Amino acid sequence: MSTNSQRRIDVAGFAIALLLLALAGLVWWDMSKLQILSPYDLGPKVMPIVVSIGLVLLAIGNGISALRGDLPERESLDWKPIVLIFSGLAILITFIALGWGFMIGTAILFAATSTAFGRRAFLVDLLIGAGLAVLVYLLLGKLLTLSLPAGPIEKLF
Amino acid sequence: MSQFRKSLWRGALAAAAVAGFVTSAAAQMELKIMAPAAPGGGWDQTARSMQQAFTQAGIAKSVQVTNVPGAGGSIGIAQLVNNSKGDGNQLMVMGYVMVGALLTNKSPITLDQTTPIARLTTEYEAIVVPADSPIKNAKDLAAAIKADPAKVTWAGGSAGGVDHIAAALFAKAAGADPTKINYIPFSGGGEALAAILGGKVTAGISGYGEFESQVKAGKLRLIGLTSATKTANVDVPSIKEQGIDLEIANWRAVVAPPGISADQKKALTEAVDKLAKSKEWQEILKAKGWEDAYVSGDAFTKILNDEIARTKEVLTAVGLVKS
Amino acid sequence: MEAFYSLANGLTVAIQPMNLLFALIGVLLGTAVGVLPGIGPALTVALLLPITFKLDPAGSIIMFAGIYYGGMYGGSTTAILINTPGESASMATALEGNKMAKAGRGGPALATSAIGSFVAGTIATLGLTFLAPYLVDIAVSFGPEDYFALMCVAFVTVSATFGDSPVRGLTSLFIGLTLGLVGIDILSGQSRLSFGIPELYDNIEVTTLAVGLFAIGEALYVASRRHIQEEKLEPVRGSLWMTKEDWKRSWKPWLRGTAFGFPIGALPAGGAEIPTFLSYSTERRLTKHPEEFGHGAIEGVAGPEAANNASAAGTLVPLLTLGLPTSATAAMLLAGFQQYGLNPGPLLFADQPNLVWGLIASLFIANAMLLVLNLPLVGLWVRLLAIPQPWLYAGILVFATIGTIAANPSPVELIMLTVFGVLGFLMRRFDFPIAPVVVGLILGPIAESQLRRALSISLGDPMVLLQSPISATLLAIALIALVLPFVMKGMGRFKAVED
Numbered sequence: 001m002s003t004n005s006q007r008r009i010d011v012a013g014f015a016i017a018l019l020l021l022a023l024a025g026l027v028w029w030d031m032s033k034l035q036i037l038s039p040y041d042l043g044p045k046v047m048p049i050v051v052s053i054g055l056v057l058l059a060i061g062n063g064i065s066a067l068r069g070d071l072p073e074r075e076s077l078d079w080k081p082i083v084l085i086f087s088g089l090a091i092l093i094t095f096i097a098l099g100w101g102f103m104i105g106t107a108i109l110f111a112a113t114s115t116a117f118g119r120r121a122f123l124v125d126l127l128i129g130a131g132l133a134v135l136v137y138l139l140l141g142k143l144l145t146l147s148l149p150a151g152p153i154e155k156l157f
Numbered sequence: 158m159s160q161f162r163k164s165l166w167r168g169a170l171a172a173a174a175v176a177g178f179v180t181s182a183a184a185q186m187e188l189k190i191m192a193p194a195a196p197g198g199g200w201d202q203t204a205r206s207m208q209q210a211f212t213q214a215g216i217a218k219s220v221q222v223t224n225v226p227g228a229g230g231s232i233g234i235a236q237l238v239n240n241s242k243g244d245g246n247q248l249m250v251m252g253y254v255m256v257g258a259l260l261t262n263k264s265p266i267t268l269d270q271t272t273p274i275a276r277l278t279t280e281y282e283a284i285v286v287p288a289d290s291p292i293k294n295a296k297d298l299a300a301a302i303k304a305d306p307a308k309v310t311w312a313g314g315s316a317g318g319v320d321h322i323a324a325a326l327f328a329k330a331a332g333a334d335p336t337k338i339n340y341i342p343f344s345g346g347g348e349a350l351a352a353i354l355g356g357k358v359t360a361g362i363s364g365y366g367e368f369e370s371q372v373k374a375g376k377l378r379l380i381g382l383t384s385a386t387k388t389a390n391v392d393v394p395s396i397k398e399q400g401i402d403l404e405i406a407n408w409r410a411v412v413a414p415p416g417i418s419a420d421q422k423k424a425l426t427e428a429v430d431k432l433a434k435s436k437e438w439q440e441i442l443k444a445k446g447w448e449d450a451y452v453s454g455d456a457f458t459k460i461l462n463d464e465i466a467r468t469k470e471v472l473t474a475v476g477l478v479k480s
Numbered sequence: 481m482e483a484f485y486s487l488a489n490g491l492t493v494a495i496q497p498m499n500l501l502f503a504l505i506g507v508l509l510g511t512a513v514g515v516l517p518g519i520g521p522a523l524t525v526a527l528l529l530p531i532t533f534k535l536d537p538a539g540s541i542i543m544f545a546g547i548y549y550g551g552m553y554g555g556s557t558t559a560i561l562i563n564t565p566g567e568s569a570s571m572a573t574a575l576e577g578n579k580m581a582k583a584g585r586g587g588p589a590l591a592t593s594a595i596g597s598f599v600a601g602t603i604a605t606l607g608l609t610f611l612a613p614y615l616v617d618i619a620v621s622f623g624p625e626d627y628f629a630l631m632c633v634a635f636v637t638v639s640a641t642f643g644d645s646p647v648r649g650l651t652s653l654f655i656g657l658t659l660g661l662v663g664i665d666i667l668s669g670q671s672r673l674s675f676g677i678p679e680l681y682d683n684i685e686v687t688t689l690a691v692g693l694f695a696i697g698e699a700l701y702v703a704s705r706r707h708i709q710e711e712k713l714e715p716v717r718g719s720l721w722m723t724k725e726d727w728k729r730s731w732k733p734w735l736r737g738t739a740f741g742f743p744i745g746a747l748p749a750g751g752a753e754i755p756t757f758l759s760y761s762t763e764r765r766l767t768k769h770p771e772e773f774g775h776g777a778i779e780g781v782a783g784p785e786a787a788n789n790a791s792a793a794g795t796l797v798p799l800l801t802l803g804l805p806t807s808a809t810a811a812m813l814l815a816g817f818q819q820y821g822l823n824p825g826p827l828l829f830a831d832q833p834n835l836v837w838g839l840i841a842s843l844f845i846a847n848a849m850l851l852v853l854n855l856p857l858v859g860l861w862v863r864l865l866a867i868p869q870p871w872l873y874a875g876i877l878v879f880a881t882i883g884t885i886a887a888n889p890s891p892v893e894l895i896m897l898t899v900f901g902v903l904g905f906l907m908r909r910f911d912f913p914i915a916p917v918v919v920g921l922i923l924g925p926i927a928e929s930q931l932r933r934a935l936s937i938s939l940g941d942p943m944v945l946l947q948s949p950i951s952a953t954l955l956a957i958a959l960i961a962l963v964l965p966f967v968m969k970g971m972g973r974f975k976a977v978e979d
Contacts, residue, residue, distance in 0.1 A: 023658060038667075040307060044665040058651045062647060089897075092894065093898070102885060106882065125870075146527065195523075195888070229681075264678070308939075315666050317669040339936060351748035357937060370828075
């Protein structure tokens with residue numbers, strides 16, 4: 001084996017195969033807790049069984065291609081922008097969960113994303129994001145009477 | 158163009174009239190009504206119709222409708238019980254479907270934790286068969302089920318819903334084993350209706366509104382409604398009158414959060430009482446084809462508790478709820 | 481030609497200035513809400529119902545029809561320009577359309593989508609006028625086994641979206657199938673893969689998955705590689721309009737898309753997603769430019785867009801003839817009818833001919849209006865791409881999140897959106913195709929539940945799949961489509977050996 005494979009074994013590829021295997025296990029475990037209720041229905045278990053067997057086979061397939069080093073080359077990765085966008089989303093989610101409304105979170109998400117894409121004007125972007133949020137709130141919340149997550153700021157309108 | 162302007166004017170005048178009326182009436186309640194479903198469904202329409210009638214009749218100063226969709230109302234009721242405790246201006250629309258959904262979803266929150274206010278409307282279930290079916294009435298259907306429950310296929314809404322429960326109760330009343338019914342849940346009324354019209358199933362069960370136009374056009378045969386006695390809008394005696402002891406209805410009601418004071422409960426009940434009697438609400442009921450079934454106070458609490466007990470029994474029998 | 485006479489009559493209703501105005505308001509509103517993912521025509525009609533209560537029935541129902549068609553246009557515009565499908569039916573459009581936009585061909589992509597929608601909408605509305613009574617009989621005779629067979633055809637054909645590696649394509653599909661399991665199983669009422677989280681009981685929303693994978697995944701991916709290669713967007717490269725070549729490559733996909741969309745849309749459980757994906761796969765197979773697929777092939781926009789709009793007209797067939805609402809929007813239109821005491825159904829054509837034909841005629845008008853409104857706007861729309869990149873992507877994220885919370889104001893929904901965004905990013909990085917995930921989520925649950933229904937009705941006898949002529953035919957087609965490529969390959973190899 002080692003003689004003919006000059007290519008490096010792909011660690012990430014193995015991780016993907018393991019993840020698929022774990023997913024298959026999860027689907028199987030979840031399936032085992034279901035009951036068959038109707039005497040005529042094929043039951044809710046068949047599809048999860050099919051899916052988890054498929055996932056196991058695909059885990060093997062992905063494992064083989066990782067072994068062969070078939071996965072495409074990956075470029076280097078810049079984590080900073082990802083972390084920025086991710087934090088923006090996390091802040092929005094937290095604010096909504098805490099009942100602080102969506103406007104502040106939306107403005108922060110806008111500014112964080114634009115910073116991630118290389119702009120250096122956080123405060124200006126914060127204002128633009130807030131403007132967008134107000135516009136959306138007036139259109140959806142007031143005109144269409146949709147219930148958007150409301151906090152102290154939304155209640156001013 | 159002029160016609161459009163006219164209707165705009167009419168709208169503006171109506172709004173002005175309403176505004177004037179509100180200031181003259183002393184009602185200053187600022188109500189919030191939660192529809193524990195996405196915009197567009199039955200509960201949402203009920204909430205928004207209440208909003209319309211409450212403000213137009215001048216019973217409340219303002220009414221705000223919020224939507225908390227998810228899991229047959231389980232998410233909405235959890236929010237009501239956890240976040241609105243003691244709020245005397247909050248109402249939540251709910252219905253019979255929620256009783257079943259809370260049981261099958263094993264929700265940690267139960268309806269006992271809310272403060273029941275009133276039942277508003279009701280819709281009876283209808284059992285139909287394709288027009289060319291050999292089954293002519295409830296007795297025929299009961300006989301067929303008793304002979305072989307597997308061969309009688311039912312099309313209706315989701316498992317554990319009111320249609321499913323009604324089908325199970327029908328089988329039980331017919332003397333068959335309710336756990337052996339061949340009930341096939343469909344997503345959405347249209348799909349079930351298509352299966353019945355196409356003759357893919359023996360019978361269909363759903364709210365009468367879903368079938369009404371097909372029955373009138375002669376494409377489906379109405380076996381009967383699940384009301385106590387024949388209702389005015391159909392020609393067929395009720396299933397109970399045909400000798401099958403089945404009575405069930407899909408009702409809608411409003412409840413308030415837990416922990417409100419007796420005064421707050423009284424104020425809310427009075428407001429809803431006024432709503433139910435208002436001309437505006439009656440007009441909406443007529444336009445939407447909803448049947449008035451107004452019951453408030455302790456009478457409603459009793460109905461609610463009875464329904465919970467009966468539903469639990471049926472759902473346990475078909476295996477959806479473990480006792 | 482009684483239908484002709486009635487249609488002409490309907491046109492006189494629809495072109496009353498007042499009703500024209502309602503149609504205009506409808507298409508404008510529809511386009512505006514179609515742009516936001518999560519908020520579709522159904523929701524808009526639902527929210528407008530109480531407002532229009534006092535208006536005259538013909539006018540407001542005409543407005544609702546305008547919203548319906550307008551929503552379709554708005555959804556595809558964002559799919560093409562910013563890879564954010566406003567509705568699940570616009571997903572197939574995003575695949576090639578956004579690639580075209582990034583290559584500076586956003587103008588032709590929008591144009592072929594607008595004209596294709598017009599062509600398909602017009603043909604399908606004609607179909608609705610003349611074929612509805614016949615089509616509806618076939619539609620109703622479609623049983624669960626036939627739907628299952630149709631899903632088999634769909635599964636086989638979507639392999640066209642798999643890209644070059646079958647293992648990676650199937651992996652994506654099975655991730656989608658796994659996601660399709662999440663939630664309450666409609667046939668047994670039990671929850672699967674929900675771990676006691678009530679928000680997961682209602683199944684995974686297709687638009688949440690699509691927007692997460694497409695829009696957010698893409699934003700993360702582009703951001704992570706900025707240090708290697710700055711993405712440069714030129715709004716217009718070459719012609720802003722469709723060239724002669726573009727027309728030549730578009731007209732057949734338009735017609736084929738219509739042929740998929742209209743009949744499948746008319747099926748009670750057909751929907752709009754399946755015909756769009758069938759159309760995409762077909763165009764990918766038939767194209768003379770296979771090398772362009774995946775990099776912005778115009779056929780891949782023209783076909784699905786036509787299918788999308790034709791299916792919208794298709795859903796009106798069972799609605800108007802039987803009173804069967806087969807999509808969320810159709811259900812809201814039905815509620816709109818009922819609000820005025822009108823019951824769509826077998827008797828509607830006889831009882832309210834003016835209203836029905838007025839509605840059908842206004843569909844023609846809404847379609848023409850959308851074309852006239854959208855074509856001149858193409859130049860303006862593509863300018864959106866000239867917005868500085870940081871603002872463009874920031875705007876995409878804001879749109880994606882707000883659309884999601886407007887449809888369902890819950891943090892859990894946003895967490896799902898974020899998780900799908902990360903999934904989309906990782907899949908791009910490791911070169912897994914994205915579309916099969918969405919396909920799996922859509923097709924998996926339908927295939928499962930229809931098969932289980934068919935077997936429940938037949939009391940477990942699998943022969944039911946072959947006894948129904950529709951199902952048997954469709955299964956044969958699926959089998960041929962599955963085997964044919966291998967046979968062709970084998971023949972090719974055989975020939976090569978002979979040479």
